[in-house]
Amino acid sequence: MKETIQEWLKHWFVSRGKVAPQTSQTILEQDYFEAGWLTSMEVVEFVTEIEQQFGVQFSDRDLQDSRFVTIAGLADLILKRSTETSESR
Numbered sequence: 001m002k003e004t005i006q007e008w009l010k011h012w013f014v015s016r017g018k019v020a021p022q023t024s025q026t027i028l029e030q031d032y033f034e035a036g037w038l039t040s041m042e043v044v045e046f047v048t049e050i051e052q053q054f055g056v057q058f059s060d061r062d063l064q065d066s067r068f069v070t071i072a073g074l075a076d077l078i079l080k081r082s083t084e085t086s087e088s089r
Helices: 002-015 021-026 040-054 060-064 071-087
Strands: none
Touching (some): 002 071
């Protein structure tokens, strides 16, 4: 499941021209804020699409989590939220 999430996140950046497809394998630990891949408006779009795609909802704490800035870390947060959502059903 984590790999699926990571692939979706990588595709999101590739499809918007933020990274080249051939380099998408090396970006799991890249801080996408430091790299300038997201504007403030794109952050809103990014978070909204993730929440819709994976059926999760981020808390303010999640958005401040140090893992939120990389694809690998964000995949962990999504997986954690997804598991919590499944358990609460």
